[in-house]
Amino acid sequence: MAGIEEVELLGSVGSPFVIKVQIALKLKGIEYKYVEEKLGNLSETLLNHNPVYRMVPVLVHNGKPISESRVILEYIDETWKLNPILHSDPYKRALDRFWSKFIDDKCVVPAAKTIFIPDENEQEKAREELFDALQFLENELKDKFFGGEEIGFVDIAALFIPLFQEVAEKQLFTSDKFPKLHKWSQDFYNHPVVKEIMPSKEQQYAYFKARAASLAAASK
Amino acid sequence: MAGIEEVELLGSVGSPFVIKVQIALKLKGIEYKYVEEKLGNLSETLLNHNPVYRMVPVLVHNGKPISESRVILEYIDETWKLNPILHSDPYKRALDRFWSKFIDDKCVVPAAKTIFIPDENEQEKAREELFDALQFLENELKDKFFGGEEIGFVDIAALFIPLFQEVAEKQLFTSDKFPKLHKWSQDFYNHPVVKEIMPSKEQQYAYFKARAASLAAASK
Incomplete structure (x- = not known):
């Protein structure tokens, strides 16, 4: 692809959905900027990019945001052809x-x-x-x-x-x-x-604890 | 595409998921055989083709079964190129x-x-x-x-x-x-x-009634 690519990933360390996208980007050898989002205190940028689900991950490619990990994975596979993730048949x-x-x-x-x-x-x-x-x-x-x-x-x-x-x-x-x-x-x-790509067990555990707490708070 | 295509759709009249697939096939001008499945009394063929969800629609193309309406739609769009359903970008x-x-x-x-x-x-x-x-x-x-x-x-x-x-x-x-x-x-x-494609209001209503009854039976 010609020109300078701007690829940014909004994520939270330990989130399995974010890890999925990171693996796909790494398999393709794509350089990207990682931006950490705090669960329960998401940035304005995240909320603007994903007003529907208000969740990480969001991939921003040349200013265009894409949400939902399966959708992001297909986008990555269709945009960068090296090392296909989906079968071709x-x-x-x-x-x-x-x-x-x-x-x-x-x-x-x-x-x-x-x-x-x-x-x-x-x-x-x-x-x-x-x-x-x-x-x-x-x-x-x-x-x-x-x-x-x-x-x-x-x-x-x-x-x-x-x-x-x-x-x-x-x-x-x-x-x-x-x-x-x-x-x-x-x-x-x-x-x-x-x-x-895989974060440490401690990081994963911390994420799960924060996620459980935010789910419990939401159900109250 | 060369050779004789065998396209079969297992459906139930009035099911919105089935209507989705029928619209896609019609937009592409694909000839297919429609096989009616009764809710609550599905055929062996259906159960063999979709053992996971045990639901219509199932598209069978040259003997190969595909389930889940969004997956079927993408398959149709990738297999028959005329009148694209998804954007190309x-x-x-x-x-x-x-x-x-x-x-x-x-x-x-x-x-x-x-x-x-x-x-x-x-x-x-x-x-x-x-x-x-x-x-x-x-x-x-x-x-x-x-x-x-x-x-x-x-x-x-x-x-x-x-x-x-x-x-x-x-x-x-x-x-x-x-x-x-x-x-x-x-x-x-x-x-x-x-x-x-759209079935009559009576057929849609009959489907919804049958579906509600089978949901109620399943939750007992």
């Missing part, structure tokens, strides 16, 4: 989108409940839902990564799962229950780009 | 995806609540949420359609809104509250493709 692209949406709907929501909801019965119900969903993913995993030999759209979406497990210290998937996903999570975490 | 495509997701999350969910939830306080809360969301859409509408001079991805997503209003006979948007959306809904309904 339309059917495989459809599967990329299907499974990435599935992870957001059917894995992230119950996984968050097992961490954030205090009621033990509700937690147990969420854990069962999550296990059902993980079984679908376990069956879907055919290669080293969902993307094949390299990390792709579905792998980036799925980073939530080991991250939740790590931070909450809950056994969401063990090697005997989900052997393929377990191996995947190790390969994923050991990927050089993921290793470089 | 990456930033405008990102906005197409953003607003279409926004409609599903922030308009369809509260609109459904105003119809399906019996509690009046909850209904009122949902109506307020819906109005906030519609205001964003009202501000976003710059041309005749969200897609410009022709129907696009966001218009197809937004068909839910006039449809809910029509079927439930609720004043969700009036000409004085949302003048641009009101005019849009008339232009949209009068579009020859939409006119041809």
Whole structure:
């Protein structure tokens, strides 16, 4: 692409949604300016760029803001062609989108409940839902990564799962229950780009604590 | 595209999700076989093709199944290039995806609540949420359609809104509250493709009744 690119990412350290975008940018080798946003005290810039959801991440490319992590990922992939994140074949692209949406709907929501909801019965119900969903993913995993030999759209979406497990210290998937996903999570975490991007466990934990507090405040 | 195309759509008459796919296929001029599925008594074929969500619509192209209406729409647009549904510019495509997701999350969910939830306080809360969301859409509408001079991805997503209003006979948007959306809904309904696809009010109503009954049965 010709001319000077201005790429800015508004994020909060430890947010899995932000980590997703950072991995995509890094896989493509795109230089960008990172701007930290504080949960509960978002900047005017953030609110102007994302008045609808009022959330990080927001990617600002040459002054144009893009919100919603899956939308941002597709934008990055269509704008910078090096190291594709989605498959090029339309059917495989459809599967990329299907499974990435599935992870957001059917894995992230119950996984968050097992961490954030205090009621033990509700937690147990969420854990069962999550296990059902993980079984679908376990069956879907055919290669080293969902993307094949390299990390792709579905792998980036799925980073939530080991991250939740790590931070909450809950056994969401063990090697005997989900052997393929377990191996995947190790390969994923050991990927050089993921290793470089992933914040420390303390930073992730601090983010989750702040997020839980802001959710609790919002529900009062 | 060379060779004989086999395109099959598994749907239920009156389902807005199915209508979305039918409009896309019609805009592209694609011939397909329609297979009717009964809510509450889905065929083995449907369950095999969409074991995850167990829902219509499912598009089967040369034997390969695709589920989830937004995923199907993107697949159709990438497979048959005539009469594009998404914009070609990456930033405008990102906005197409953003607003279409926004409609599903922030308009369809509260609109459904105003119809399906019996509690009046909850209904009122949902109506307020819906109005906030519609205001964003009202501000976003710059041309005749969200897609410009022709129907696009966001218009197809937004068909839910006039449809809910029509079927439930609720004043969700009036000409004085949302003048641009009101005019849009008339232009949209009068579009020859939409006119041809849209089932009768009786069929839509029958679908909504069946859907409400199956939701009520599931929550027991």
